[in-house]
Amino acid sequence: MSLLEIKGLKLRIGAFEALKGINLSVKSGEIRALVGESGSGKSMTALSIMQLLPGGAKTQGQILFDGVDLLTTSEADMCRSRGNDIGMVFQEPMTALNPVKTIGEQVAEGIRLHTGASRAAAEEQTRAILDRVGLPTAQFPLSRYPHELSGGQRQRVVIAIACALKPRLLIADEPTTALDVVLQAQILDLLQSLVHEERMGLLLISHDLAVVADVAHSITVLRHGEVMDNGETTQILTEQTHPYTRQLAQASMHVPERTSHHSGQATTNGPLLAIRSLSRTYPGRRKGFFGRDGDFKAVDDVSFDIKPGQSTALVGRSGCGKSTLARMVLALEKPTGGQIHFAGRRIDKLSQEDLRPVRRNMQVVFQDPYGSFNPRHKADRLISEPLFLLDRDIPEAERRDRVHRALERVGIPRTDKDKYPHEFSGGQRQRLAIARAIITEPKLIVADEPVSALDVSIRAQILDLFADLNDRLGVAYLFITHDLAVARAITDTVMVMSDGKIMERGKTEEILRHPQSEAGRALVSASPDLHKALARRIGEQG
Amino acid sequence: MLNYVSKRVLIGILTLLAASIVVFIVLEIVPGDPVRLMLGINATEDAVQALQQQMGLDQPLLTRYFSWIGGLLTGDFGKSYTYSVPVLNLITERIAVSLPLALISLFLSTIIAIPVGLFSASRRGTLADSGTMGIAQIGVAIPNFWFALLLVYVFAVSLRLVPAGGFPGWNAGLWAGFKSLILPSIALGLPQAAILARVTRSALLDVLGEDYIRTARAKGLTRRKVLYRHALRNALIPILTILGLQFAFLLAGTIIIENVFYLPGLGRLVFQAITQRDLIVVEGVVMLLVATVILVNLLVDLSYALVDPRLRGRS
Numbered sequence: 079m080s081l082l083e084i085k086g087l088k089l090r091i092g093a094f095e096a097l098k099g100i101n102l103s104v105k106s107g108e109i110r111a112l113v114g115e116s117g118s119g120k121s122m123t124a125l126s127i128m129q130l131l132p133g134g135a136k137t138q139g140q141i142l143f144d145g146v147d148l149l150t151t152s153e154a155d156m157c158r159s160r161g162n163d164i165g166m167v168f169q170e171p172m173t174a175l176n177p178v179k180t181i182g183e184q185v186a187e188g189i190r191l192h193t194g195a196s197r198a199a200a201e202e203q204t205r206a207i208l209d210r211v212g213l214p215t216a217q218f219p220l221s222r223y224p225h226e227l228s229g230g231q232r233q234r235v236v237i238a239i240a241c242a243l244k245p246r247l248l249i250a251d252e253p254t255t256a257l258d259v260v261l262q263a264q265i266l267d268l269l270q271s272l273v274h275e276e277r278m279g280l281l282l283i284s285h286d287l288a289v290v291a292d293v294a295h296s297i298t299v300l301r302h303g304e305v306m307d308n309g310e311t312t313q314i315l316t317e318q319t320h321p322y323t324r325q326l327a328q329a330s331m332h333v334p335e336r337t338s339h340h341s342g343q344a345t346t347n348g349p350l351l352a353i354r355s356l357s358r359t360y361p362g363r364r365k366g367f368f369g370r371d372g373d374f375k376a377v378d379d380v381s382f383d384i385k386p387g388q389s390t391a392l393v394g395r396s397g398c399g400k401s402t403l404a405r406m407v408l409a410l411e412k413p414t415g416g417q418i419h420f421a422g423r424r425i426d427k428l429s430q431e432d433l434r435p436v437r438r439n440m441q442v443v444f445q446d447p448y449g450s451f452n453p454r455h456k457a458d459r460l461i462s463e464p465l466f467l468l469d470r471d472i473p474e475a476e477r478r479d480r481v482h483r484a485l486e487r488v489g490i491p492r493t494d495k496d497k498y499p500h501e502f503s504g505g506q507r508q509r510l511a512i513a514r515a516i517i518t519e520p521k522l523i524v525a526d527e528p529v530s531a532l533d534v535s536i537r538a539q540i541l542d543l544f545a546d547l548n549d550r551l552g553v554a555y556l557f558i559t560h561d562l563a564v565a566r567a568i569t570d571t572v573m574v575m576s577d578g579k580i581m582e583r584g585k586t587e588e589i590l591r592h593p594q595s596e597a598g599r600a601l602v603s604a605s606p607d608l609h610k611a612l613a614r615r616i617g618e619q620g
Numbered sequence: 621m622l623n624y625v626s627k628r629v630l631i632g633i634l635t636l637l638a639a640s641i642v643v644f645i646v647l648e649i650v651p652g653d654p655v656r657l658m659l660g661i662n663a664t665e666d667a668v669q670a671l672q673q674q675m676g677l678d679q680p681l682l683t684r685y686f687s688w689i690g691g692l693l694t695g696d697f698g699k700s701y702t703y704s705v706p707v708l709n710l711i712t713e714r715i716a717v718s719l720p721l722a723l724i725s726l727f728l729s730t731i732i733a734i735p736v737g738l739f740s741a742s743r744r745g746t747l748a749d750s751g752t753m754g755i756a757q758i759g760v761a762i763p764n765f766w767f768a769l770l771l772v773y774v775f776a777v778s779l780r781l782v783p784a785g786g787f788p789g790w791n792a793g794l795w796a797g798f799k800s801l802i803l804p805s806i807a808l809g810l811p812q813a814a815i816l817a818r819v820t821r822s823a824l825l826d827v828l829g830e831d832y833i834r835t836a837r838a839k840g841l842t843r844r845k846v847l848y849r850h851a852l853r854n855a856l857i858p859i860l861t862i863l864g865l866q867f868a869f870l871l872a873g874t875i876i877i878e879n880v881f882y883l884p885g886l887g888r889l890v891f892q893a894i895t896q897r898d899l900i901v902v903e904g905v906v907m908l909l910v911a912t913v914i915l916v917n918l919l920v921d922l923s924y925a926l927v928d929p930r931l932r933g934r935s
Contacts, residue, residue: 130837133745153842161840168838173831178853178928187849188839223929239839 079145081106081279082127082247086139089122089303091132096122098303099139104247104279109270111290111311112283113326114300115533116504120283123300124249127281128166129156143247162192165240167269169252171233175224181208181235182220189242203242211238211268229396230261237268244276251283258395258560263604266293286534287323288330288563291315291611299323312615315608325535331608332538333567334545348422349383350521350554351407356380356416358402376402378578379416386521389548389555391565391586393601394575400558403575404524407556408442409433421521438467441515445527448507451499458495461485461514468518484513487550488543505536512543516551526558541567562605566590574598628921632914639910640692644685647899654701654897675701688903697904702896707904710889717787718885721801721808722870728809729816729866734859736813737820742847744825753821759814768807768880775803785882804881808874812866819862823855830854856927864920868913 080103089097097119104110114120125131127141129148141148143164148156160166168174176184185207186200195203205215211234224232233253240248250269254262270293273280284290290297290311297314299307299322307320318324357379362371376399384390394400405411407418409425418426425436441464444450451460462481465472472480482492488509499507508528515523525544529537545568547553557569565572565586572590573583576597582589593599655671656663672678676687691698697707736752743749776784783800790797827833828851836850837843875887886905893901925931 128838130834157840157842159840160838166838168831168835170831174835176832176836176850176854177930179850187836187841191840225930236835239835 088138111294165245288606391569724805725809729812732813733816741824
């Protein structure tokens, strides 16, 4: 018998039908991936199992855990099961821990609650589980607070909380989405070994087939609250009989077609962007009246060129200094050393007023399309905002014309210009962000993780758009990303950054195939890759 | 941490200094000469000048400022023009009423507001929640002097449980003094409780939407345990902020209630001193209040760091 058996689960929240009769099972020792795009009902399935649904949610069907229907279980009994028989790991490690309690308290709390263990005994168990998830107490004492840990470390604490009592079923809802690829690989590895040791069942929720291809035994594909495809991983991924599965797989491997590579086209004119020995140091934390920690070098003596029309990726793990570098290029932050030249002019010492013509030629696209728009402005106003950077006041007719042209280029109908940001989908919002970036017809766009918040199929479309704009407008890109698939898809050259330094650079294809630096190798080997995962699986199965 | 405290204390001292200058100058500009007021309209010019000299009011502004500040630093607040007693004596006499009143009101406000806020937040959207918050809304809206009169009518006039007003002094016994502060404390504390309950509820609701609350629920904690163990402490910062502001108000802003209950508190002292141009008293009380507000703010800031470890070690 399966450990978890979901039969015909329907879920209604108000008038919205979130789940339309799904079936799903997880056996002991099995890793079942639940894959789907945002809004497909993955998280709602998880919360239904935990019985932690938002108020006003109505469920129908059966969720059998060890033969007992959780939908009819009382809240008191659910409290006894949660954290004891069923553990859950959430997506966002930065906010999943209580900021005012130590990690020791937070792990021990569940242990004491369910086992009634004494403080000392619970602490002993807490040490053991933290040690098991890779946070040895010698380095990470129980008295640490969450803010003293990095994102990856916090996710380990969350996993420790979920696994402290060796639950029989573990639910992990996008446990690695907020982490960089190297951490992602480590966390997946940890989950895999925990499942193996304790013969837990794991329901692993993800939006990306490539992420789960390596670890899951079986896959259920969800879309709009319905199960599209269901079966053993290798079979599902090799046969790809269901069109939606095929679509997801293709989207996660998508490489846009790029007709003309602009790089090298205008070499005679010199580089568009030239960075020379650029550094940014932050003073260390003050320890008292006189003491101070050593200075922190976020960016350390970095030099590179970007030619007109060239698309360059700056890849590295979180905290390697890539975003600081981008902010300096955008003149949002002052360097502490070195020079930045843009279109033949030194820009790092310019005043805000003198930067205007520079900003016109250099625009930005951020990671979170929603957070970067004023929610009270209409699309029309949001997109035309950078036009004030032009030297002259432009007549209304021309402004409208430019907005229309920008919208057209990013594939959004003109009529949508009177909508507010919340009326657009995530992908459309990122298109708007790009429209805003190209309206001044810049020569360089700096894009900071522009697709990491998007679903795979939307990500593929946005990558196509970037490639297309590069082809048609000859705009150069600096892509800041930890995702090598993005680098592979749309860049000519790549730079690998680590600890504030550029470790290696070269043609994207070559670097990604044969990385020389340690940082490069770590990134490449940790990157989820559907082809590689499949090849390995087929090899294992003969 | 030590660094943080010493910095805050330094800023507090500078604020006090700035306040002293402002207070001194403003009261110089305010129309009305205390000497002429004391001597009446028929006073001769000689008499006015003689008294001015005696009170040191003929000295240049700067000299008077420094002698005043120097006095404050050594505990000499000067002598009241109207009562001819040291200002410090006047103030200590009045604080013996105002401070207990403020503390009892604050205590009342806290022990009512936080449970009510918890109750309401844990039953969000239910009839109990909207009912409680409706009452709190009325509490915020009612003018406290009217509420005070109502209390007097019910508890003093009709039921005769407590005195309707006046203060017998602490010499008359602890209970007698306390009894005469009960109604004023309720009149002051309940409207404050209504405000604080609403703040508590909304702070808790904000926190209850956080991811870590879900993590705690996934551990198997009941709703109630999550509320007490995880939500309350995270909601304390806005609550402490409001408490700090309320204490400052309760100490100095109680003049109406003091008048209703005929209490010899700080509020009435300042009011009388202003009408009588007893500037030295006004200056002394205002400086004391400024110092109290600065001290309370410092305590509130330090308590933030106690509540939230992320604020520790930050300068």
